[in-house]
Structures are given as C-alpha cells and as structure tokens.
Amino acid sequence: MEPKVNYVLVGLFVVVLSAVLLGIVLWLGKGEYGTVYDRYYAFMQESVAGLSVNSPVKYRGVEVGYVADIRLNPENPEEVRLTLDITRGTPIKEDTVAVLHVQGLTGFAIVDLTGGTRDSPPLTAKPGQAYAVIKTGPSLLARLDSAVSRLLEDQSLSRLLANLTTLAQDARGVIDQENRAALKQILSDLATVSRTLAARSGRVDQGLTGAAQTAEHLAKLSRTLNEQIPALLERVNRSAASLQAMTEELARTGKAIGALVNETKPNVEQFSRQTLPETSLLIAELRQLTATLQRVARQIEREPNALVFGRSLQPKGPGE
Template identity: 30%
Template sequence: MEPKAHHIIIGLFTLLAFAAALLFALWLAKSSADRNWSFYQIGFNHPVSGLSKGNPVLYSGVQVGDVVDLHLDPRDPSHVRVLIRVDQDIPIRENTRAGLVLANITGSMSIQFTGGTLDSPILEGSMEDPPLIMARRSAFDNLMANGQDLLQQADALLTNANRMFSQQNTDNLSSILTTTREAVEALMAQRAEFSQLLTRLDTAGQRAAEASVKVAQVSDTVNTLLTNDGQAALASLEQTLTTIQATAARIDRLTRENEGAMDSGLQGMGELAPALRELRSTLRNLNQFTRRLGEDPTRTIWGGETIKELSQ
C-alpha cells in the first residue's frame, strides 16, 4: 500500500505543476493580447543574416517589442523589409535610428533603436500602414559584409607567409645570420684596435679644437692689426703715392723743358759707341796677355819655344 500511495502523490504533484504552467502561459498570452502595439517597417539595404520572426526589438538595450514578419522588397530583392511591433507607450520619433545588434554568440540578431530627441515628432504606426524607418549600417554589419574579403585577404597573407618561410628562404636567412655572427665576432676580436682608434680620434678632435682656438686668436690679432696699424700703413702708403705722383710730374716737366739737350746728349752717346767697342777689344787682349804671362812668362816675353822635358 505504501508504494502505491507514493505514486499517487507524485501523480498529483505532476498534475498540479502542469496546471500551474498552463495557467501562467494563459496569463502571459492574455497579458500580451491586452497590450497595445505600434507597428513599424524597418528597411535594410544590406543582408540581415540571423534575424528572424520573434527576435526581440530593443530600445537602448531594453526589449520593447519583437519581429513580426520579414520579406524582400518586390522592387529590389537586395533590400529587406522587416515588420516589427513596439509597445505603444514607447515613443518612436522621426529622428530615432534603427540598426542590427548581435543578440548572442549563436549569431542571432536583434533590432535596436537609438537616439530620438524630444523636439522631434512621434511616428504613429499601425498594422495597416506602418511607417518606414531606414536602418543604418553599423560597424558590425560592415564587418559581416566584408568578412569574406577579410578571409580571402587572410588566406592570401598566410599563403605569402608560407612562401616567405620556404626552405630556400630559411636557408638564406640562416646564412645571413651566420655571416652576421661571424662579422660581429670579428669586430669583437678587434675591439682593442677600435678602442685605440677611438682614442686617436678623440685626441685628433682635441687638437683640432685647440687649432681652431689658435686660428681664432690669430684672426683676432690680424683683425686688430688691420684695424689699428693697418690704418697707419695705409696713410703712409697714401703719402708715398702722393710724393711719387708729384715726382713723376716734375720729371715729366723737366723732360719737356730739356728735350733738346737730351737729344744732343743721346747723339753724343751714339758717337762714343765705337770707342767703347775698341776699348772692350783692348781690354780683352790685355786679359789674354796677362793669362799667358802667368802660364808661360818666358815664351810670352821672348817669343821662344819652351824647353820640353824628355822622358827617359
């Protein structure tokens, strides 16, 4: 009897739970039927993958309605028209924006309203004549629309990466790294010489700095000389040039005044030219006589032949 009583209790509990669930569903249906709805038509000029009947309609993240129907625009099948219903107490204005948002990780989409200022008129929507609200493409829509292109570019990138890391390129890279390591090791082996070279360069730089200082000092000295003593030298040179000009003027005047006397003197000097030639010839002969007299005075004076010694 005891097991049978347990089954009766379990059965009664099941019936009561089912009745409560049914009553709750009827209450929800009645509550939904008693609500007043405003109907709007959302126009999409791009695909609406993931959107279906019954999906929620949100306003700033809060559910205010759901999707009633979806169909293609008969005039342009690339456009989609979505009929939605929104609680009549929610004001949908003319500047309210609509778009798609991701509902969950399964890819289901929802329609979301944003914006709408108080000074904008309210859109009154009915089932027979729902106003059209054009949806704006969001960043997520662009990502979904360009997903195929992104995948193709990613595939091309991976293909190029595989080509770049081919066996030949890997061997070339290994060879470059080996050569670089050998060069670095060679440089490290000669670091002492590089240190000495740097020291010499530093010393040369110091000497160049000292030389530049000396050049600057010499330049200052020359500038001082040109400024002070140079002025006096220029004044003296100017006086000298003045004196030379005066002397040249006097010589020119004397030349013009004594032109006749100078011509006579030049004529006399022309007559002295033969006498000077004879005197030069006499002096040359006298020079030869003196030289012979020094070399062989006997022969020169007496005119005889000199006695030559005979070899035995």
C-alpha cells in the first residue's frame, strides 16, 4: 500500500525554507552591500608579489577597505597602479602613506596606511586625475634589500671581509704546536691554582672575614673622624684667632717699646756720657775697699785680739 503524500505541505516547507535562507543571506550581506567606498590610486615602485585583488587595506591596523584592481601604470611601466576602495569617512589626509606589508611567512600581503596627522588637509584629486593619489613608501623588505645592496656595494665591507680573512689566517699561524702546548700548560697551572684555592678555602674565608672586619673598623674610624674633625677644626680656628690677637698685641707692644726707646734715648745718651764714667770710678774704689776689708778680715782671723789691743809688734830678729 503506497503512503499518501501531501504535496501542498512539502511545497510550503520548501518555500518557507528558501525564504529563510534568502533572509539569512540578505542579513549577512546587509553591512557589505550598504557600505559606501571612495576610490583612490596608489603607485608602487616595488614588486607587489603576494598582493591580490580583494586584499584588505588597513589603516593603523584597522581594516578600512580592499584592493579593487592591480595593474601596471599605463604611463610608467616601472610602477604598479593599485586601485583602492576605502570606506567613506576614513581620514585619508595629504600626508597619508600606503605601504606594502607582508604578513608572516605565508607571503600574503596587504596595504597598510600610515600617517594622517590631525592638522593635515583631506586628500583630494588634483586636476587631470581620475582619483586622488595616495603617497606610497617602501616596504620593510624593500628597505632591507636596499640596505643590503648598499652594504654589498660599499668597498669598506670588502676590505673588512679581507681583513677578517687575514686575521683568521694569522690566528691559525699563531696557534701552532708550541703555542698550543704553552696554552695547555697555562690551563693546567690554572687548574692547579684552582685546586689549591679550593683546598685552602678555609684560610681564604678567614682572610676575607679579616678584610671585612678591617673594612668595618676603618669605617668606624672614618665615622669617628668625621664626628671629631668639626670640633678639632673649631679649636684650630679659635687657636688661630687667639694667635692672631696675640700677634696684634705683640705688634702694638713693639710699637710702644719703640716709642718709649725713642723718648728715653736722650736720657740714655746722657747717662752713657756722664754717669757711666763716674760709675766706673765708683766701682774701682769699691773694689779697693773690698780688697782692704778682705785683708782686715784675714788679719782678724789670724789675730782676733788685735781688734782690742791693736796689732802686736813683730819681734826683732838677730842683729836688729
């Protein structure tokens, strides 16, 4: 028995499903179809390998459009003309620069827009141009290629490589059998010194400890000196001030003595002319008197009774 099929329901289901699919497609494409683009030209003087139609155009990392066309410049075959569709409202200024940027190791390239300062005027098409032309700059690979080319063309690099080659040859000549043996002996001596130091690590530690203590004592001494030096300097300053005052006082005293000498100079001269001779006579007489008194004293010591009875007469000798 064959089942009965309601073709009306089947047809209705297909129509509804198709309408849903169409609505989903329209909803997904609503944003893209509703976007308005402005067209620009960009002329590249380097290879655009890896760049294709519909490749994204990014402004500071934000996707703002796509590459609409890639072809050689009809007016200059050394350039590649890129047609860029960029979302209207993107701040494309006169100082905006388009740079080819290769992403990763895949070789897939995009157009990256940089620049566009706030004070720069918007970019517009000049007379005779179909679309406004965005300035272009060399990509990273182009800059590296140019730098390497200049480096290879520079003769100094060749001289440097020749010098390095000569240096390597000289090094091989220097490190001969004898020098290698000497180097081996030096390494052996260093190993011996290392073992000796390891065996005497205790003494080394003690030495380091002593050095640390010495440094600490020096630091304490330095702190003590720093504390005492200001007081010592103050004492020295006071002593210097006292010495200066004493010097000034001595100077004043010397001046006073000089003035006194000048005042008494006439009296001293008169004393020297008159009084000194008389004083000399007086001293001579005093000397004579002293000699006489000494004789008298000796006589009294020999004959004490002579002071009362007078001097005794000397007995006369025979025949007197």
